[in-house]
Amino acid sequence: MKYTFGLVLMLVGLASAQFQFFEQFFQQGGQQGQGQQEKQNTKSDSSWFQQNWEAAHCSNYLCPDTLACVHFPHHCPCPFPQVEDKVELGEGIAVCASKGGFKAGETARKIELARKGLI
Template sequence: MKLLSVAFLVLVHSVTFTNAFFQHMFQQQQQPQQRPVGHSAQMWQHQADAVDCSEYLCPSTLVCVSKPTDCPCPHPQDVKCVIQDEQSKKTSAGTVMCISGASGCDVLDRFSKW
């Protein structure tokens, strides 16, 4: 009985230590990164103001296009996928997503059929 009690105490302490260790490790990773507040937003706004665009200015690339679905992807290796529902098919609108990887828009097509 005494051996069982000692084994139980060792088990409880090891579980407690392991739990505390992992909590400490993950809490360290979850702390927000410090960066200058507003600096990148101000920089983006300054660049956006410098672009002469009377139609739609793409937020990620600052390219002037006639409609949001015409916006290019920000990275050349990305594939632009337009997701349309029944209403957006009538208006030739939709949601644009840029996908990285070999599967391209096939991944989105599979999810949209669920």
């Protein structure tokens, strides 16, 4: 009889611990899901960018697209180098453009053709 009562208590304890585990597991999952739902779109004004611009310190040239500090404006990096190529047009002017194809230099070639009015 003693053993039966002890066995019942042990099984009740295990069941309780198991339910606590699942309760915590699902509550955390629910909290993560709620956190994802609470995210909101970025404001449609430029206040965030202006705050970061004003907070940035640069003794040379502060790039307007990336807030990188460089010596000359044409040294600014492209904001998305994975999908953009930087092309220098001469006289310290550079532009970032979507990559033009599978071959290296394709973007620069297309920009030059456009400058000549050929495309």
